[in-house]
Amino acid sequence: MCRRSRTDRVVGGVWGVAGWTPCHRAPRRVCDDPGVAVPSSEGSALGRAEAVADLGVDPEAGLSGPEAARRLERDGPNALVASAPVPRWRTFLAQFQDPLIYLLLAAVVVATGAWWVEGAGGWPVDSVVIAVIVVLNAVLGYSQETRAEQAVAALQRMTEVRATVVRGGRAVQVPAREVVLGDVLVLAEGDSVAADARVVTANALRVAEAALTGESTAVSKAPGTLPDDLPLGDRTNAVYRGTAVTAGTGRAVVTGTAMDTEMGRIARLLESTVRQPTPLEREIAFIGRFLGIAVVVIAVVVMATVWLISDVRTAEDAVTVLLLGVSLAVAAVPEGLPAVLSVVLSVGVQQMARRDAIVKDLSSVETLGSASVICTDKTGTLTSNEMTVQRVVTASGSAEVTGAGYRPEGVVHDGDAVLGTTADPDHEPQRAEGTVVLSGGSLASNSELRQEEGQWSVLGDPTEAAFLVAERKMGLTERRVRRFTRVGEAPFTSGRKRMSTVHLDHERDDEPVLVTKGAPDVVLARCTRYRRGMETLVLDEATRARALADVEDLSGRAMRTIGVAYRPLGRSGSDGAGTRLLDTAYLEAGEVPAEVAEELEQDLVWVGTVGMIDPPRAEAGEAVRDAHRAGVRVVMITGDHPSTALRIAQDLGITGPDGTALTGAELDRLDEEGLARAVTEVDVFARVAPEHKLQIVDALQSQGHVVAMTGDGVNDAPALRSADIGVAMGITGTEVTKEAGAMILRDDNFSTIVVAVRQGRVIFDNIKKFLRYLLSSNMGEVLTVFLGVVLAPVIGLTDASAEAVVLPLLATQILWINLVTDSAPALALGMDPETDDVMARRPRRRGERVIDARMWSGILAVGAVMAVVSLLTIDVFLPGGLVEGQDDLTVARTAGFTTLVLAQLFNVLNSRSQTVSGLKDLWSNRWLWAAIVFGVVAQVAVVHLPVLQTAFGTAALDPFHWLVCTLLASCVLWSDELIKLVERARDRRRAGR
Incomplete structure (x- = not known):
């Protein structure tokens, strides 16, 4: 559809028969290279022709594909870089920057020194083993961090902003990072400006620049030449990266990208800004610090106890005690928690992305599991967003439109007569009215109906596209395109609730005509x-009432209603509006300013109303039921008619048969107390403006709710930012809402929100799983060593050797346990499928601790059982003690060491749930079994391979030893199963009260 007036003046060239011919002039000094950006201040002083020619671009055709690729390769991506990327070798070395690692390195030095003092005979086994373990830990940490970075980078690619540019004469969407100097940006309401650019055309274009200037009021933009010393906020002929288009349309030629933009200048000032940790990260860090302090104290106590009860005489004895304390401290503190947390979150978020829920920030996952209210739009979210005109109602009656979706297959008929094809004079009036309604709605539209490879698709608003489809069914499209040329537009806004366009009617000597479509009550109020x-009659009150009744009837059938009207503007005579309009410069860029539109949108001729249907998605009802089962309330907030909204809400189960819908006008009349009561009692809000969404979010949050809010328009951005979880629409959403939202729905589907809530709960559960595992396993190590030292005479350790210091576990064995049983099982638990029914419980409360008292008691209980069975194994195989055995200290210690490792592997199954049996869905997590098998194989190797026996002080075990170790280690699983059985019985009793 032609958007350019016949009187348009060309920017930067002249229009001839062959098309665009560039202007020729001497180049400016600052623009010898057409790819050099025109500085903002100097660029504003250039005329449009100069600015465009300096960048070597045709503003109608844009850059060619090869030229854009060349400039992208030359200048690099259009992305802000706050600091240089960290080299991989520095990331690896950073793994050693930990106080506990410093302790281990100090232990290597001490052990090597003792080995040297004692004659340096053989290899310094302890030193070598500890050094190897330190390096292996660093490799594991590096690989985990790299994997998390790669996952986050992949997530960023999914959520990157896209821009519409003109390439080779066609408007195409490209990632914002691929925008280059000289690109022609196509701007529309809701777009985020991808780069600094010079405006070449504008139609009521307004841009919010608060991000740069702090001014809350949107700035009107227009082509023109301005002084070169204006401050940024007064440069009305330029747009800037990171700002948002709030109204109108326009085009702008890119003059600056990446760090050469105003936003890039600010980014350089923020290079030293440090990212603040999320609440979950802060709690994990707190747990690490708490455990670090506690374990250091325990390590000191253990070393002091060993020193007091043992006869420490030699440097070797002292080094043994020191290595024990250091190893115990290192093994007991889960220093890998942050890395494991990052990997689990990033992998979980990628899994959500595969389900079409793109979470932009990892920290949002913890909020998702706490959502207690989902405030959702109707159109496209709860419904399929394929608007289809089903009825056309005019003064002469109503007609049915057959067919569904965007494929233009169907007819418009009244009874047996098909409108648009019959010559029956009885149907002539209705055919004429139907023609004006459908063609009028198609004229006042910015959407396009496309057919590619046999598939019909829509570019633009689905409501506008519905007119195009119905018009094509009636066979009117070709005549409408030939007859009318658009010369102006007053765009739709949420405040106006209507859109008007001005066209030249070539069948009436190019007489200008105004076409308006919008909310029927709003449009009808401007009709006389x-x-x-074929007649135009005075609109009396009876006809007005009948038209409104038709609207109510269509709304009662859950249809969306759009009214259509028009006004011949005339070139002469008493009206004269068309003459005044065409005599102005307003239409040079297709713009109809608000004040002119207000004057023209009076004395309209009412034509009729269309009823469109957007049926509920098949899966939406089930998703609403899942949300309610999970204790999550669903609230519909829509701009549609109350009857339509209420009908859909009742069909989906959002509200009951006695539910009511509250309108935006009714909300405006409520005081603070009334608003609080309304958001508690009402589940459907209709005919609301974007500011009402913000009021509803704030009211719900003040009641303690964690709120998820959906949005697609630019005016929804404040509500999305204010909500705990802003959910932007990936298909219909504007770039501004995608930036404002914490989550993007790639399919605009409500059920995806519920899937995301479920997945968020699963991820949070998995975080608790690996915390439960790591802390209970480390607690088992600490208690084994501590109780082994204290109870050494009781279990036969004291009499088992003539050495001054006799320990239940060697320092290298403790470090081995830390290496083998920490990272792999923890990561596997982080990817565990849903074990508990996460949607059968209420949302997590604000401020609820990740590790509560119940979980701490379970950690202590499991750790105690691990220590008891490990020490009992030593006692079973040692002579003396509580149970008489026959093996030497090395074999008994190896058996106790093996029992502790196997107990931690059994504990992996325990940790999958705090209440559900660890044997449920036993084979559902292949990664878990891979980690367990790896741990068993590694333990067999350390027990039976001679080189590892020397390194870790182990001895070979026979099958009987392995059987006893396995049976005793399994007590960790069976004891926890008993505790869970008691817990489930107690929970059932509480639920029955």
Whole structure:
């Protein structure tokens, strides 16, 4: 559809028969290279022709594909870089920057020194083993961090902003990072400006620049030449990266990208800004610090106890005690928690992305599991967003439109007569009215209906596209395109609730005509006449009431209603509006300013109303039921008619048969107390403006709710930012809402929100799983060593050797346990599928601790059982003690060491749930079994391979030893199963009260 007036003046060239011819002039000094950006201040002083020519671009055709690729390769991506990327070798070395690692390195030095003092005979086994373990830990940490970085980078690629540019004469969407100097940006309401650019055309274009200037009021933009010393906020002929288009349309030629933009200048000032940790990260860090302090104290106590009860005489004895304390401290503190947390979150978020829920920030996952209210739009979210005109109602009656979706297959008929094809005079009036309604709605539209490879698709608003489809079914499209040329537009806004366009009617000597479509009540209020057949009559009150009743009838059938009207502007005579309009410069860029639109949108001729249907998605009802089962309330907030909204809400189970819908006008009349009561009692809000969404979010949050809010328009951005979880629409959403939202729905589907809530709960559960595992296993190590030292005479350790210091576990064995049983099982638990029914419980409360008292008691209980069975194994195989055995200290210690390792592997199954049996869905997590098998194989190797026996002080075990170790280690699983059985019985009793 032509958007350019016949009187348009060309920017930067002249229009000839062959098309665009560039202007020729001497190049400016600052623009010898057409790819050099025109500085903002100097660029504003250039005329449009100069600015465009300096960048070597045709503003109608844009850059060619090869030229854009060349400039991208030359200048690099259009992305802000706050600091240089960290080299991989520095990331690896950073793994050693930990106080506990410093302790281990100090232990290597001490052990090597003792080995040297004692004659340096053989290899310094302890030193070598500890050094190897330190390096292996660093490799594991590096690989985990790299994997998390790669996952986050992949997530960023999914959520990157896209821009519409003109390439080779066609408007195409490209990632914002691929925008280059000289690109022609196509701007529309809701777009985020991808780069600094010079405006070349504008139609009521307004841009919010608060991000740069702090001014809350949107700035009107227009082509023109301005002084070169204006401050940024007054440069009305330029747009800037990171700002948002709030109204209108326009085009702008890119003059600056990446760090050469105003936003890039600010980014350089923020290079030293440090990212603040999320609440979950802060709690994990707190746990690490708490455990670090506690374990250091325990390590000191253990070393002091060993020193007091043992006869420490030699440097070797002292080094043994020191290595024990250091190893115990290192093994007991889960220093890998941050890395494991990052990997689990990033992998979980990628899994959500595969389900079409793109979470932009990892920290949002913890909020998702706490959502207690989902405030959702109707159109496209709860419904399929394929608007289809089903009825056309005019003064002469109503007609049915067959077919569904965007494929233009179907007819418009009244009874047996098909409108648009019959010559029956009885149907002539209705055919004439139907023609004006459908063609009028198609004229006042910015959407396009496309057919590619046999598939019909829509570019633009689905409501506008519905007119195009219905018009094509009636066979009117070709005549409408030939007859009318658009010369102006007053765009739709949420405040106006209507859109008007001005066209030249070539069948009436290019007479200008205004076409308006929008909310029927709004459009009808501006009408003084109506169309019946080929006549224009005075709109009396009875006809007005009948038209409103038709709207109510269509809304009662859950249809969305759009009213259509028009006004011949005339070139002469008493009206004269068309003459005044065409005599102005307003239409040079297709712009109809608000004040002119307000004058023209009066004395309209009412034509009729269309009823569109957007049926509920098949899966939406089940998703609403899942949300309610999970204790999550669903609230519908829509701009549609109350009857339509209420019908859909009742069909989906959002509200009951006695539910009511509250309108935006009714919300405006409520005081603070009334608003609080309304958001508690009402589940459907209709005919609301974007500011009402913000009021509803704030009211719900003040009641303690964690709120998820959906949005697609630019005016929804404040509500999305204010909500705990802003959910932007990936298909219909504007770039501004995608930036404002914490989550993007790639399919605009409500059920995806519920899937995301479920997945968020699963991820949070998995975080608790690996915390439960790591802390209970480390607690088992600490208690084994501590109780082994204290109870050494009781279990036969004291009499088992003539050495001054006799320990239940060697320092290298403790480090081995830390290496083998920490990272792999923890990561596997982080990817565990849903074990508990996460949607059968209430949302997590604000401020609820990750590790509560119940979980701490379970950690202590499991750790105690691990220590008891490990020490009992030593006692079973040692002579003396509580149970008489026959093996030497090395074999008994190896058996106790093996029992502790196997107990931790059994504990992996325990940790999958705090209440559900660890044997449920036993084979559902292949990664878990891979980690367990790896741990068993590694333990067999350390027990039976001679080189590892020397390194870790182990001896070979026979099958009987392995059987006893396995049976005793399994007590960790069976004891926890008993505790869970008691817990489930107690929970059932509480639920039955």
